[in-house]
Amino acid sequence: MSEYKKPIPKVNEMTKGHWDGCKNHELRIQRCSCCETYCHPPQPMCAKCNSTAMEWHPVEGKGTVYSYIICRNTSVGEFPARGFTYPYATVMIELDGVEGVRIASNLVDCELEDIKIGMPVSVVFEKINDDITLPKFRPL
Amino acid sequence: MKQMRDKCAIAGIGQTEYLVNSGRDSFSLALEAITNAVEDAGINVKDIDGILKYSVDSSSSVEMIAANLGLPNVTYWGETFFGGGSGCSAVTQAVMAVASGMANCVVVYRSFTPYDFMQGAVHNSTTLWARASGSGDFLRPFGWTAMMDVFSMMTQRHMHEYGTTNAQLGAIAVAARKHAAMNPNAIRRDPLTLEDYYDSPFTTEPLRELDSAISPCDGAAAVIVTSAERARDLKQTPAYIRACAQVLGIPKTTLWWEQLPFKFDFPETQSAYVAPRLFEMADMTPQDIDVAQIYDCYTYTLLTQLEDYGFCKKGEGGAFVENGRIELGGELPVNTHGGHLSEAYIHGFNHIVEGVRQVRGTSTAQVQDAETVLVTGGVPAPTAALILRK
């Protein structure tokens, strides 16, 4: 296996539940155990009812492309994306059944010119190393 | 907030040269802009009793500014963060200080260098939002590197929902350059056509290099805020602060960069929440505005704010900017200094300075008989806006 050069997420107390889920091929989104409001990225307090009883809730992992960008060049005044070969696409997926939750990802098995807003996608898991598996999405 | 209407004025403006890779440090830039503003106002520097810094980084602290200016009696100071949105917020704090009597003569400044803004954040990661929260870890593994990515995502969605076109974004870049060509302080003054815009490469599609603010660049700008009475006795035509308003976050779009990419939505950017408060305080409507200085880190940022401040309906920003409507001589001239796209990227503070010039009648792209000017901060982020009047 060649060396993986892209950024690898650092896991902390707040985010561990999500990354643990991915390792087990389960997409988990943080949810308030009091009012069942979902939250992503995770935070310590539910912004709706102010409970701190946050839990990790498995979701189906289906959704649609909410928006996407095609990174063709390093942005003005910024650094290149480490490990990525330009051009590449970053997508924002709106997850079904998880109101208001969007997750950043990449599409697999999809050419750049075939990406469309609204296209249905489903999660797949890409193992990076023993600790980290990333959620990616494949067009349905 | 109506009790603060017209109570204060901007009595002095100052700036440095706007440069690229000058190697100058933000502290000396800040001192230069401040002393220029003091001279412009015709006050004694020792009269300054309030200091407000607008920042996103660690540059040029208020204590060091006071120490270098030798200010004996600073009774109010503060700092507004969230580079981009909060230049007008810093001015708003100054208005509150003066209106409440905490201070009488407040200097407000922003000093901007790429080191402080970009490299200064490197120890966190390549960009600002990847801080300790872990939110950046939900972005960077997927190739997210830059501020521009957020704006491109929003632009793509705006195009999808409302049919906004690249040509409409290009019209914003062309208008900014026309105004910059008249402004000797602008960094980008070469003529720009829509064809040139199309030839400019995409960086993060759908946005191009020419959709972006000039970055990196160096410079500082400062204003002197004092009471309306005092301003009338000073050297310059006062730019009365008719209204000021700000908002930190809103239900959907939430706060700063860490969360923003996940939550942007239409039609609610923070500007849509600032606008009603601002116009109510001013007792005005968008139709009363003669010229607008609208934050333009990207062309899209300007477009969406035209909608959010009520110059057109949501989704009609693209059509609004066509046919020279935002150029000098058009229905609503916007960014008569050239904006971030063509004058310089000073986090909206050069927009405040230009707003004052329009009120005074001294802009290099002066709108005839301009009496009311809207100045806005960036979105989506904590943001603020001012209405200045003659």
Ligand SMILES: [Zn+2]
């Ligand atoms: Zn809750």
